[in-house]
Amino acid sequence: MNITEVAERFEITEDEATDYIIANGFSITSNDYDRQQVYLLGMYHDYVQAKNDAAKARETFRYQDGEEMVDKSKQFDAFRAYANDLFNRWQKELAQYNNDADMDGSQLILRKRAKWLDA
Numbered sequence: 001m002n003i004t005e006v007a008e009r010f011e012i013t014e015d016e017a018t019d020y021i022i023a024n025g026f027s028i029t030s031n032d033y034d035r036q037q038v039y040l041l042g043m044y045h046d047y048v049q050a051k052n053d054a055a056k057a058r059e060t061f062r063y064q065d066g067e068e069m070v071d072k073s074k075q076f077d078a079f080r081a082y083a084n085d086l087f088n089r090w091q092k093e094l095a096q097y098n099n100d101a102d103m104d105g106s107q108l109i110l111r112k113r114a115k116w117l118d119a
Contacts, residue, residue, distance in 0.1 A: 001038055002031045009038070010045045020044050024094060040094055047086040054079035 001009070007017040020041050021028050033041070057079040060072040 001033045003028070006033065006038065006041060010042065012045070017041075020048075025098070036097060040090070040097060043086070043090040043093055047083060047090050050079065050083035050086050054083045 003014055003017050003021065006021070007014045010017070010020075012020075018028055021033075023044055024037070024040050026033065026037055054076060057072075057076040060075045061070075062073045063070045
């Protein structure tokens, strides 16, 4: 999947898709993003959407007229907490992806000699 397909999948512009790719630390010159990378881009997209929703909810209000009351002041806290949860989940998945990527190569493990063999 290339940048254009990523943009179409998440219904964003190619510039935003490029920003998502850079935020995840992937190469923007790559023309083939694997399933794991697209999954991480999707998680980042969800986080950005939640962050935008939280920014809109920041303008909430509280109104009281006699017996009627409308209170939307707690909405911002809920959206902010949701955005923070998505951010932490994305960071965790990205760190796991980067750790798995570092595991490529040989796995040579040298162990100490057992003491009972020297007896």
